[in-house]
Amino acid sequence: MNMEHRISILGYGHAGASIAATLEKAGNAITVGLRNPGKLDGAVSIEEAIKASDIVIVALPYDAGYEVARQYSSELAGKIVIDMMNPLKADLSGFNTFNGNSGAEHVQQLLEDSTIIETFNHADAPVLANPRGALQFVVGNDASSVDTVVAIVKDAGFDAQGITDLSKTRELEAFAYFWIYFTAMQRKNMDLHLKLV
Numbered sequence: 001m002n003m004e005h006r007i008s009i010l011g012y013g014h015a016g017a018s019i020a021a022t023l024e025k026a027g028n029a030i031t032v033g034l035r036n037p038g039k040l041d042g043a044v045s046i047e048e049a050i051k052a053s054d055i056v057i058v059a060l061p062y063d064a065g066y067e068v069a070r071q072y073s074s075e076l077a078g079k080i081v082i083d084m085m086n087p088l089k090a091d092l093s094g095f096n097t098f099n100g101n102s103g104a105e106h107v108q109q110l111l112e113d114s115t116i117i118e119t120f121n122h123a124d125a126p127v128l129a130n131p132r133g134a135l136q137f138v139v140g141n142d143a144s145s146v147d148t149v150v151a152i153v154k155d156a157g158f159d160a161q162g163i164t165d166l167s168k169t170r171e172l173e174a175f176a177y178f179w180i181y182f183t184a185m186q187r188k189n190m191d192l193h194l195k196l197v
């Protein structure tokens with residue numbers, strides 16, 4: 001039986017709106033936090049959304065998400081922060097690393113009292129909206145938080161595979177960049193997904 005979680009999502013663009021709908025359908029209580037909450041019925045400010053849940057998904061462009069994390073680091077302390085951001089370069093010519101660290105590690109260094117889990121960054125928006133068993137890795141340093149998020153991601157309809165080592169997000173973010181290239185540029189179909197067989 002699915003267990004309901006209170007989950008806040010910061011950002012409601014292609015990625016945030018898609019995963020919000022999927023997680024809500026799976027029975028979770030979703031709070032959406034926006035810089036302009038008037039844009040969406042029921043949305044609240046980013047600060048209110050962070051306070052509303054112990055699990056917070058950051059679905060913002062990387063630089064904006066990092067800035068929000070910096071601004072609200074004390075409010076995010078003790079929470080699971082799901083980082084679904086890919087630190088893409090502004091001209092989309094590649095992705096940024098931070099002294100060899102991934103975007104997720106860079107956020108974890110900033111939020112030392114939060115637990116960063118990276119997932120949902122290597123599926124395109126149509127798959128986030130309709131997972132159909134799509135493979136999705138769930139990566140973080142804390143085993144029990146990885147297990148919690150794996151259960152949420154599975155209940156939402158993905159094949160979730162947990163990895164307890166946040167440094168593996170270096171390769172995962174590189175793969176996510178490759179995956180965007182493959183689906184958007186090569187196949188021109190962002191509704192493709194991977195399956196383990």
Ligand SMILES: NC(=O)c1ccc[n+]([C@@H]2O[C@H](COP(=O)([O-])OP(=O)(O)OC[C@H]3O[C@@H](n4cnc5c(N)ncnc54)[C@H](OP(=O)(O)O)[C@@H]3O)[C@@H](O)[C@H]2O)c1
Nearest residue numbers: 011012013014015035059060061062064085086121124125
């Ligand atoms: N698109 C995908 O298929 C996909 C899949 C997986 C992961 N991702 C990742 O998800 C993140 C969001 O991507 P997206 O495609 O959903 O982008 P998007 O459609 O452009 O939406 C961006 C969202 O972030 C908000 N935002 C932008 N700048 C902000 C700021 N400075 N402060 C507060 N909020 C801000 C926007 O709010 P406003 O409406 O107010 O501008 C909007 O809600 C990215 O990191 C991306 O790498 C995307």
